[in-house]
Amino acid sequence: MIEIEDLRHGVLDIPSLGIAPGLTAVSGRNGAGKTTLLKICSGLLLPDSGSVKIDGVEPRMQNAGYVSEFPDRHLLFGIVYDEIASTLRFARLPADEIDRRVRQTAEEAGIVHLLDRECRTLSGGEKMLVGITAAIIDDPVLLVLDEPDSHLDPVTAEEFLAFVSSRKIPYVLWSSHSRTLLSNAEAEVRL
Numbered sequence: 001m002i003e004i005e006d007l008r009h010g011v012l013d014i015p016s017l018g019i020a021p022g023l024t025a026v027s028g029r030n031g032a033g034k035t036t037l038l039k040i041c042s043g044l045l046l047p048d049s050g051s052v053k054i055d056g057v058e059p060r061m062q063n064a065g066y067v068s069e070f071p072d073r074h075l076l077f078g079i080v081y082d083e084i085a086s087t088l089r090f091a092r093l094p095a096d097e098i099d100r101r102v103r104q105t106a107e108e109a110g111i112v113h114l115l116d117r118e119c120r121t122l123s124g125g126e127k128m129l130v131g132i133t134a135a136i137i138d139d140p141v142l143l144v145l146d147e148p149d150s151h152l153d154p155v156t157a158e159e160f161l162a163f164v165s166s167r168k169i170p171y172v173l174w175s176s177h178s179r180t181l182l183s184n185a186e187a188e189v190r191l
């Protein structure tokens with residue numbers, strides 16, 4: 001479980017909330033605190049008070065992947081292949097194992113044709129797909145997607161969520177304003 005207790009930070013005031021494993025959507029009006037909650041759950045932001053635990057462990061001590069709604073902000077490398085390989089390289093996996101996993105994951109994500117492209121030349125939606133693939137490749141315990149559909153057409157958004165589901169990541173949290181996308185979730189947190 002993701003267990004949130006007495007969480008207070010900016011607009012957020014959550015006395016107690018448990019999020020079960022699976023796909024959970026976070027919804028709410030503009031400024032309701034969706035991004036704030038997602039950043040706290042992924043360990044990018046420490047709350048002013050209260051606690052969040054993922055299976056009993058603080059988020060920043062867990063393997064949590066966060067993909068921002070602004071894809072330009074999370075692509076660090078020049079070439080798509082290097083962006084997706086980076087987490088595995090940081091983990092010092094052997095080069096042939098990295099190559100196998102990058103190509104296999106890109107194949108499953110439907111972005112093999114982008115592997116040799118320069119990140120700066122990608123469309124907004126392509127950048128989002130590359131960012132999500134890079135966050136997924138290291139099999140995180142928690143994957144957080146902040147408004148993934150803000151740059152994706154409805155068909156690609158649904159296909160990509162199916163891909164995310166197929167990876168069997170224990171916890172997936174995503175925020176969205178799209179009722180269609182929210183309906184794909186197993187649970188919903190409304191702020």
Ligand SMILES: Nc1ncnc2c1ncn2[C@@H]1O[C@H](COP(=O)(O)OP(=O)(O)OP(=O)(O)O)[C@@H](O)[C@H]1O
Binds near residue numbers: 029030
């Ligand atoms: N670093 C910050 N300093 C001060 N206020 C902030 C900061 N980050 C967010 N806020 C404020 O906190 C509130 C919640 O912001 P947040 O981005 O979490 O909302 P959201 O639900 O994701 O909104 P949207 O749907 O518009 O993306 C907003 O009023 C925002 O202005």
